[in-house]
Amino acid sequence: MISKYDYAVGEAGAAPAYWPPGLPFGRDAGRPTLLIIAHPKCSCTRATLENLNRLLTKCGGRVAVRVLFIRPKGQSQEWVRTDLWRSAAAIPGVVVAEDPDGALARTFGAATSGYALLYDASGRLEFCGGITDGRGHVGDNPGAEAVVSLINGGAGLQARAPVYGCSLLETSCRARDSSK
Secondary structure, three states, X not given: OOOOHHHOOOOEOOOOOEOOOOOOOOOOOXXXXXXXXXXXXXXXXXXXXHHHHHHHOOOOOOOEEEEEEEEOOOOOHHHHOOHHHHHHHOOOXXXXXXXXXXXHHHHOOEOXXXXXXXXXXXXXXXXXXXXOOOOOOOOOOHHHHHHHHHHOOOOOOOOEEOOOOOEOOOOOOOOOEOOO
């Protein structure tokens, strides 16, 4: 059954137009960088990771991928190392890291789990938003199609897409808590 919640768009902040300097991780020289910011307990993010895996098969290693999982203040490292962390780490070529207190999420204007940002090889923002078509929805969608097109050298179908997921500011997810 489809509910209003499935298609409730998450908050999307203003992403920096260029890759910010001085981050604890950098972009790969000579290729685009796709950054996904996620909540480790948001079951909606499972679809984002599945769609990420699907879109990477269409990109032939032409993109560096970073998945940042937020770790709210006061939460342990174990709190963030969920099955979602392990799923992201299992995707070939994906680098997974934690974002203590969501500082990097704020730098990139992210407020919703599953927020994706694609920066080109020169560090210019090309896409921001979601790569699913609803909370927990796996499959083709305009956001993922735009990312694939941009990575493969084509024109993006759109520079933004709605993002669907739980708030990055919560310690649990309103949907099914993915805390294993």
